[in-house]
Amino acid sequence: MKKYPIGRAAAVLALAAFLTGMSSRIVSANPDTEGAWQQEKPQPTEFAHITSCAIEGGSQIAIRGQMEGTWSDPAVYDNYLYLFELQPYQDNLEGRTDYCAWITKGDPLSFDVPLNLGTEQNRLYSRFVVAVFDGQGYTQVSNTAYVTNPEVLAKHTEPYRNAQNKKGLLIQNTDSMVSDAFDLGVNHVIVNIPFHHILGQGIDYTYDGKSYSFNKEVLENLDYTIRRMSEKSMTVTAIILNGWNDGTPQLVYPGVTKQPEDQVFYYGFNASTKEGYETIKAIASFLAERYSSLSSPYGKVSNWIIGNEINNQQWNYVGPMDIDRYIQEYERAFRVFYTAIRSTNQNDRLFFSTDYNWIHEANGTTKYNAKDIIDKFADKTGAGGSMDWGLAYHPYAIPLTEPEFWDDDQTGLIKFDVSSPVLNLKNLNVLTDYMQSGLLRDRNGQVRHIILSEQGFTSVSPTHGENNDLQAAAIAYAYYIADSNPYIDAFIMSRQVDAPSEAAASMNFGLWRCDMNKPNDIVPTMRKKSWSVYKYIDDRKRTLETTEFAKSIIGIEKWSDVIPGFKWRSQEQ
Numbered sequence: 001m002k003k004y005p006i007g008r009a010a011a012v013l014a015l016a017a018f019l020t021g022m023s024s025r026i027v028s029a030n031p032d033t034e035g036a037w038q039q040e041k042p043q044p045t046e047f048a049h050i051t052s053c054a055i056e057g058g059s060q061i062a063i064r065g066q067m068e069g070t071w072s073d074p075a076v077y078d079n080y081l082y083l084f085e086l087q088p089y090q091d092n093l094e095g096r097t098d099y100c101a102w103i104t105k106g107d108p109l110s111f112d113v114p115l116n117l118g119t120e121q122n123r124l125y126s127r128f129v130v131a132v133f134d135g136q137g138y139t140q141v142s143n144t145a146y147v148t149n150p151e152v153l154a155k156h157t158e159p160y161r162n163a164q165n166k167k168g169l170l171i172q173n174t175d176s177m178v179s180d181a182f183d184l185g186v187n188h189v190i191v192n193i194p195f196h197h198i199l200g201q202g203i204d205y206t207y208d209g210k211s212y213s214f215n216k217e218v219l220e221n222l223d224y225t226i227r228r229m230s231e232k233s234m235t236v237t238a239i240i241l242n243g244w245n246d247g248t249p250q251l252v253y254p255g256v257t258k259q260p261e262d263q264v265f266y267y268g269f270n271a272s273t274k275e276g277y278e279t280i281k282a283i284a285s286f287l288a289e290r291y292s293s294l295s296s297p298y299g300k301v302s303n304w305i306i307g308n309e310i311n312n313q314q315w316n317y318v319g320p321m322d323i324d325r326y327i328q329e330y331e332r333a334f335r336v337f338y339t340a341i342r343s344t345n346q347n348d349r350l351f352f353s354t355d356y357n358w359i360h361e362a363n364g365t366t367k368y369n370a371k372d373i374i375d376k377f378a379d380k381t382g383a384g385g386s387m388d389w390g391l392a393y394h395p396y397a398i399p400l401t402e403p404e405f406w407d408d409d410q411t412g413l414i415k416f417d418v419s420s421p422v423l424n425l426k427n428l429n430v431l432t433d434y435m436q437s438g439l440l441r442d443r444n445g446q447v448r449h450i451i452l453s454e455q456g457f458t459s460v461s462p463t464h465g466e467n468n469d470l471q472a473a474a475i476a477y478a479y480y481i482a483d484s485n486p487y488i489d490a491f492i493m494s495r496q497v498d499a500p501s502e503a504a505a506s507m508n509f510g511l512w513r514c515d516m517n518k519p520n521d522i523v524p525t526m527r528k529k530s531w532s533v534y535k536y537i538d539d540r541k542r543t544l545e546t547t548e549f550a551k552s553i554i555g556i557e558k559w560s561d562v563i564p565g566f567k568w569r570s571q572e573q
Contacts, residue, residue, distance in 0.1 A: 041134065044072045048081060048109055048130035048142035053385055054149045055115060055124075061147060063128055065109040077132045080104055083111045085126045086144065088332055089277045093131055093138045117153070120209040124150060125281060125339050127384060146385035148443075150339045154346035156292045161302045163187035163235040165538045166483050168492030169511075170454075172522055173225050177496055182232055184511075184535050188490045189234045190453065191225055191301070194218065195269070196245040198283050207282040214286065226291055226299030237303035237392075237453060237492070238291070239353075240337070242267045250275040253318040253329065266308060268318035269333035277336060284340035292345050302348060305392045305453060306337050309355045311373045313366040320365040327376045331384070338387050349449055351392040352377065358431075360413060360421035371418070371434075378440050388442050390449035393431065395424035396456065401506040402464075403457035403474040406554055406562075425455070425478045429564065432487040451490040452482055456509025459528055471508075472530040473550035479537050480547075480559055484567045493534070497524045544571055 050065040063083065071077075082099035101111045109130070116122050130142035168188025171181045181189070202216025229236050242251060243266055244258050252267045254276075270276030291301035308315040310330060318329055330352070338350050354370035362369045374391065381387050397405035398413055405425050408414045413422040416430060423431045434440070436447050457474035460466045475493070482491040498510035500519040511531040515523040536546040544559075551557065560566040 041076060042073055044077060044132050044139055044141050045070050046072055046081075046105075046132065046141055050109075050128065050130065050142050050145040053128060053145035053147055055147060055152050056112075058153065059115050059117070061113050061115055061123055061128075063111040063113070063145065065130075065142070067109055071105055072132060077134050080133065081109070081141075082131045082133060082138060083113070084129050084131055084138070084140075085113070085123060086129060087274070087277065088125055088127070088336055089272050089274055093129070093140055096138060099131070099138070118208065122208045123147075124153070124343060125277075125336060144384050146335060147339070148385040148387070150343035151346040153343045156344060157346045158293065160347040160349065161235050161294075161300065163490070164233075166488065166491045167479070167534070167538055168235075168237075168453075168490050169534075170492065170495040171229075172495075172497045172524065177524065178228055180512075181496065184531070185538065187234055188451075188492050189229045189236055190492055191222065191229070191236055191238050193222060193238050193240050193287065194243060195240050195283065196243045196248055196251055196267075198287075199248050199279070205282065205286050207285050208278070210278065210282065212279070212282050212286075214283075219290070223290075223298040226301060227297070228299070230294055230299035235303065235490070236291075236299065236301045237305060237451070237490070238287075238301045239305045239308060239453075241308060242269050248279075250279055256317065256319055259317060264314055264317045266315050266317070268313075268316045268330065269307070269337075271333040271336050272329060280333060281336050281340050284337045285344060288341040288344035288348070303351060303451065304337065304341055304348060305351045305353050306334050308353050309394060310352055311354045311357065311362075311368045311370045317366075322364060323368045323372055323376060326368065327373065327380050331377060331380045334389070335381075335384070335387065338389070342388075349388070349390055351390040351449070351451065351453070353392040353394065353453060355394050356396055356398075356422050356424045358418075358420055358423040370423075374440070382439075386443040388448075390451065391435065392451050392453035393423075394454040395428060395431075395452055396454075397424065397474070398422060400456075401458060402461045403459070403467075403471050404554075405457075405474060406477060425481050428481055428485060428488075432485055435487065447487055449489050450487055451492065452488060453490070453492050454494045455491075456494040456507070457530075458506055458508045459510075459530065460503070460508040461506055468529040469549065469553060471528065472533045473547075473553040475530050476533050476537060476547040476550045477554060479534070480563050480566065480568075483538070484563050484565045486565070497522050540568075540571075544568055 047068045048065055049068055052064045054062055056062045080102050083101040084093055085100050100113050127144045127146045129140045129144050131138040131140050165187050167186055169181055169186045170190045197218045198214055200215025201213055203214040205212045226236055251270055253270045254273055269280055271280055290298050294300045310316045341348050354373055358371050359369045361367055397403055398408045398411050408426045414420055414426050416427050418434055420427055442448050457471050459468050459471035464470055479491055482488045495510050497512040498508045498514035499522055500514055500516055511528055511534055512524040513526045515525050533546055536542040556562050558572050560569040560572055
């Protein structure tokens with residue numbers, strides 16, 4: 001190990017001696033003089049490019065890189081490079097003196113620091129920067145770098161649970177409707193996790209030396225649902241939703257107050273304060289451990305969606321801000337979830353979600369283009385350290401109250417290239433083509449995982465009234481498109497049963513009708529035609545027979561005429 005640098009004290013003395021001999025640069029106690037010196041002080045000319053930040057040997061973090069530029073003026077900056085650790089909620093080195101490692105300028109850019117896993121000094125979630133010292137303070141001269149391989153710490157290493165088909169559904173959580181989903185042959189299910197209700201009483205948990213208490217009732221309800229799904233070989237996707245809770249203000253972004261319920265449904269996650277960050281990582285770690293394995297008594301979650309439709313702050317409210325700052329705050333929280341989950345479950349997948357407004361309806365402060373969100377998230381994560389994130393997309397019809405998406409180009413919002421205002425099932429290939437571009441691929445050069453985690457087609461519309469055949473045709477066409485696209489992993493319908501509040505607005509998305517006389521509950525009454533279509537849509541012997549009726553409704557002769565790579569093409573007459 002190198003000797004401790006003469007560092008700050010010696011550098012200050014050397015700088016003072018130098019300044020004493022330079023009449024034009026004398027530093028006095030006069031604030032005006034100090035300000036002038038700061039203006040005259042040359043900026044650092046070296047730049048440290050951190051190329052890797054990874055766990056090695058289970059207990060060390062190895063930070064490697066290379067230098068660019070020339071060494072700064074030695075009369076101003078000392079002869080060392082300093083490594084600083086930044087917590088996720090910290091943004092700069094202002095006032096900092098507590099560097100964690102150093103090297104002499106000219107040595108290879110290489111640092112090794114203890115991981116300190118399981119302690120209050122845990123560095124698993126930290127990011128690292130290189131700085132130089134001018135006798136008064138430290139200036140950052142590198143990119144920031146997070147640990148990029150948290151999965152090497154995971155004790156749960158079972159392979160990802162690949163489903164037998166892409167067919168998914170938001171299930172009504174009753175015994176009879178869960179059995180109904182089994183009968184449908186559903187392989188993907190959605191479970192909403194109310195993040196704002198996890199803290200409570202009944203289950204004690206310690207993480208990084210701090211104690212937490214979690215809501216036993218809420219968790220036991222989740223246990224029951226997730227376990228039943230897992231036992232039936234379903235791939236469970238959990239959506240982490242942060243609603244308002246007066247008792248947990250640390251979970252929402254600083255300064256955010258409760259908004260009208262008809263304007264804001266959920267809130268962004270707060271990783272920008274110490275308390276918020278520590279609470280998020282503890283809850284995320286707990287959930288990851290609890291739903292970690294098929295052998296677990298609580299069940300297995302394989303996919304985690306962090307928030308909902310983040311391009312619209314109605315679902316992820318943090319207050320008005322430009323997209324760059326918004327992505328910075330979302331990525332800050334997303335990475336905490338990612339690190340907590342992947343360091344527990346090696347092969348779990350994490351996603352963020354957008355709606356179908358590709359370059360449409362953005363206002364720059366609370367609504368953003370889905371394309372811009374994807375691009376900027378990719379840039380941000382690439383700069384700070386790659387993550388194997390995926391996209392959970394919502395390709396509804398335009399408008400949601402009309403099911404026939406195949407004529408959506410008539411709205412003027414559908415084009416067949418990246419200039420399209422909206423991307424939905426009519427032009428889904430534009431999305432998957434775009435995600436194949438080099439800048440959006442993962443660190444191994446693979447196209448990122450894409451799931452269609454929410455879409456529905458109404459059986460009652462202002463134009464057609466009640467038309468179950470039209471809904472069933474839309475579901476058949478949509479599923480065939482997704483199933484025939486090799487870059488789509490799952491097609492998850494919203495929903496199993498009509499929701500009275502949605503049905504009242506002509507969004508009867510369910511495969512079952514609901515009892516509209518019970519507006520505060522979801523009570524199934526009767527299956528629609530779409531139920532049998534969805535049941536047999538992936539049955540090799542019955543799929544084409546089941547969907548034959550839809551061709552005349554859509555106005556086609558063969559599915560392969562309108563669906564590239566149609567899965568059942570060889571069976572068409």
